Amino acid sequence: MSLKAYSRARAIHVMLVYTGGCNGCDIEIVNSILSPRFDAEQYKVFLTWNSRETDVLVVTGPVTHLNKDPLIKIYNAIPNPKLVVAAGSCALMGGVYKNIHGDIPSEEIEGPVENIIPVDAKIPGCSVRPQDVLSGVVSLLPKLLDAD
């Protein structure tokens, strides 16, 4: 294993961007990173809030109208190689807000994350379980290691 792959496998900086939705995924993810119960740091996954430090961008929520531009800006601010994880059913397909409606559909949803930025891994669930988040981020490792 080269030094590049070795170091990438041992320090993954994750940033969370929360683009609407119901707050559930967002708290579960921050919780899984933070709390001693799951403690993502033992798997060498670190939570950061600075886009310049990020390797993996975790996006939750169905990307509402006002959140589209910030998301693109943050994505562009991440240095290569970068990967995007869409977490939660809202991020995967717009969730209930886009797909279920009575007489009038919701107009504020800019669609799943895929429509806005390229997505590398998807974590289903409403809301996502912390275990799933960890395995989702870790499942990206081969892709991250092979990137130049």
Place this chain on the structure above:
Amino acid sequence: MADITVLYSIIGAIITLIVCFIIGSFLPGIERKFVHARIQQRIGPPFTVPGIVAPIKFIFKKNLEPNSPAPGIYKSLPIISFLAILFILLFLTPQMYPVYLLSSIIAIVGLLKVEEICYVFMGALSKSVMSLSMKFPDLVKGAVHTDVIRSHIEDISSKRSLRMITYGSFPLYLALFVPVVCSKSLYIFDIVKYQQIHGPLLFTTAGILAAIAFFIGSLVVMNECPFNLIEAESDVIQGPYMEYSAGYRSIIYWTKGLLMFTLAALFTIFFLGFPLNIFSWNIILFIVVALIYTLLVGIFSAFTPIFINRQLYPIIISSTLLGVLAIIVGILV
């Protein structure tokens, strides 16, 4: 003959720097894994990761041009602050004692100031995407105060670091002058010699007072947890470092570890009176002091929230007074 001695000295100094750098880069990881994680009852990251592996990873990332009015200067700042600390270490080595003027406390204080000044410029030059540049319809109809000057969060952080320079690091410098007062010399050589004759300064009244002031002052210089107002996560996120990516970020990481070791080494030299010579068993003492220092810093930072001005002023004023008292005791005794 003289040429060979100079050559040996240079080689010795370089080897010292490399060894210190390697030891220093372990320290943040040790603090994170064995102190913070232990206190927080979790497993924590492997101790090599925060100090060594993460910076290596950042080297392999592609650099992005920082959002800054002067990207060139901005990018050179971490290198300047890294070099400043490296030079402090260099002047601490016994091989550099012949260079009288540089191997004195004046040079060390000056270089520490250079390191601190860098934060002011970093903060002023960084224009991150996370605050003002984030696209959001702020100035719309109905918004209050649409005509005031708008600033990035880093500008706030820059102002704070300016304040930290003016008063925050007083205790450290005062504490550093206590050995000077006791040994009546500015040169490290004389300070070390004085303590080898008269016993370590730490076990005198002035020494203990100065050591406490040194500890608090060093936390301020390092921006460790209770004094990390300039990089407080709850408002300025990472403060001055916001825009560094790739290699520049790894320099930031290494600077932290190296600064930690340098301060511990300063303590060992000025208060225990041992020269930083890696060709003798003294180096073990330096490592032990660095580990104890890391442990204390970790415990202190794990049990305190961020200090804002209301807590900062009393603590810094009292430790400044402690430093002044130590100097007076040093003069009188």
Place this chain on the structure above:
Amino acid sequence: MIEDKKPRKGQFIETEVPMGTVHPAALEPYRVRFFVEDEIIQEAEITIGVNHRGVERIMEGLPVEKANALTEKICGICSNIHTWNSVLVAEKGLNIDIPDRANYIRVIMGELERLHSHLLYLAHGCEVLGHETFSMRAFYIRETVMELLNMIGGNRVQYGVSLIGGVRPRCELNEMRIQKIEEGMDTLEKNLKNFSDRFIADPIVNSRIEGVGFLSLKQAKKLEVTGPCIRACGYEHDLRTEMKEYNDFDFDIITLDGCDVRSNLLVRALECFESIKIIRQAVKNLPNGPIVNRSWEMTDCDITKHYIEAPRGILYDSYALEDGRVRSSIIRTPSLTNIGATQYACIGNHITDGQLCIVQCDPCFTCTDRAFEIINL
């Protein structure tokens, strides 16, 4: 009581510091503009509506069962209380009586959710304070509650317990579950007591939170602040005392008159103990019988209103039923009024405390972002 030393409006403003929409102290997307002079906040403006999804609009014309499930997605922190209130509206409109056992299970879930919400608040408050150890500790304590919620509801966040006429069959409490709840409450009480003792005794933390984010009772009443925030200002008001669901239970209303971040944190911590008390009573006196009443008929009804005490304050829900479909639904969440209080509480504090002052009122912008028209820009 501390004097109200807020600066007057329109004083000299040096600069504006906008934060958001992505910010570590906030998590939720919103924009806050701090107008500061020498790092002291002179005025704050919070812009919400960033994560407006139009829940009320998409509820229009949905079958009532589906709409009830949808209300759960309004908020991930207090999801159960939204469903509960929405179900209560339908039950009130259609005159449905629910079995006692179902009511008890609903109360247990509601109180467990209050515990998890308050513990989250404590953890997040400590995080914004910059005290990582306390934050981790609170998150660790919270996991006990999350485990119980997961056991009863089958999910860590969206449990979907209430449905019209009772509770879902999967939420039936058997012997094993009751025992687990009792054990969980014991562990929780022990851990929480240790945590609060440590928290109150810590002089540095106290100096950091005392007198910060001051909100006088007069101002709080003027801004119609609800929930624990008004109780932290010394005003005794808890809707649970008036709700018929809570008739059988004995608990105290916690009030403190500090009006600052400290009393806000303490009110939540002390309310956790009251919630534990309610859960213990409910588990002990759990009546036997069915958990769902299926003998009801769907009729049309007029606009029905119902109020409930959510973890953050008073939650209002109202809709009319027409052919089993929801019409003109309105939901008013407690954060809507508390946002005004957060803006006011920020004034006069250091900018690092600004985020703390916003957090002190426990605002949930996700809950609140529903009833707004998006301006076309």
